[in-house]
Amino acid sequence: MVRDVLGLRNGVALLLAAVVSSLHMAGAGAADVAKVRCGDAQVAVSAALSEDAASVCAGARRAVAFLGGIGLTTDRIIELEVLSPTSDKIPDNVYGCYDAGEDNVKMLAYVACSGLGSGSGTFGESMSRDLYESIAAHEVAHAIATANAAVGGLSRVAQEYIAYVTQLSTMSAQLRGRILARYARVRPDGLNGIAMGIWLMAPDVFAIRCYKHHLLPGGGAQFIRDLLSGSVDLRPLDAHP
Numbered sequence: 001m002v003r004d005v006l007g008l009r010n011g012v013a014l015l016l017a018a019v020v021s022s023l024h025m026a027g028a029g030a031a032d033v034a035k036v037r038c039g040d041a042q043v044a045v046s047a048a049l050s051e052d053a054a055s056v057c058a059g060a061r062r063a064v065a066f067l068g069g070i071g072l073t074t075d076r077i078i079e080l081e082v083l084s085p086t087s088d089k090i091p092d093n094v095y096g097c098y099d100a101g102e103d104n105v106k107m108l109a110y111v112a113c114s115g116l117g118s119g120s121g122t123f124g125e126s127m128s129r130d131l132y133e134s135i136a137a138h139e140v141a142h143a144i145a146t147a148n149a150a151v152g153g154l155s156r157v158a159q160e161y162i163a164y165v166t167q168l169s170t171m172s173a174q175l176r177g178r179i180l181a182r183y184a185r186v187r188p189d190g191l192n193g194i195a196m197g198i199w200l201m202a203p204d205v206f207a208i209r210c211y212k213h214h215l216l217p218g219g220g221a222q223f224i225r226d227l228l229s230g231s232v233d234l235r236p237l238d239a240h241p
């Protein structure tokens with residue numbers, strides 16, 4: 001098991017360092033699930049396939065670095081679980097999610113994500129390792145944002161703002177370039193374009209607007225810190241999508 005994890009075929013093998021533990025799934029079709037630490041990041045991933053662990057680690061590490069760069073950290077280890085589509089721990093037709101109740105991230109195994117095809121939240125992209133890593137980064141951003149939110153927590157729209165900015169900022173330049181070209185007509189539209197109603201109706205457009213807002217004066221690291229401290233509140237916009 002240890003050799004399987006450390007013996008990955010690609011360069012991201014180096015991301016997987018100390019093996020924390022391993023366990024065995026019960027039942028038919030049982031698979032060995034290795035739990036690994038993602039290098040020196042405060043992230044641990046449980047996955048049956050070392051390739052999936054490597055992808056999830058890569059995305060998670062980039063999210064940790066990006067948000068750490070603007071002062072957002074967490075003392076605890078962020079836990080991610082890569083699950084098969086038969087698992088009842090992850091909702092149907094979801095690539096990944098942050099489970100606030102358990103305070104961990106759940107990702108669908110890559111091969112199962114590929115089977116879902118493209119959908120909302122995937123920017124018109126077919127599933128790829130680059131996209132899969134970026135989804136892990138998005139979900140880890142939710143975990144870090146939750147850990148850094150002021151008392152009372154974050155609104156959903158603020159959560160998604162931080163998660164999408166992290167996802168688009170940390171994905172491969174090639175993937176980001178393709179997505180921005182596809183959505184070239186989406187303009188930032190100030191904070192009016194960042195509302196829950198838009199996220200519900202057109203999550204990809206919402207995501208692009210968040211990213212473009214982040215790059216403009218008035219956005220950036222300070223805006224994210226203001227969201228987390230509660231000095232900026234996007235909730236009032238929800239009434240006017």
Ligand SMILES: [Zn+2]
Pocket residue numbers: 138142159160163
């Ligand atoms: Zn999200």
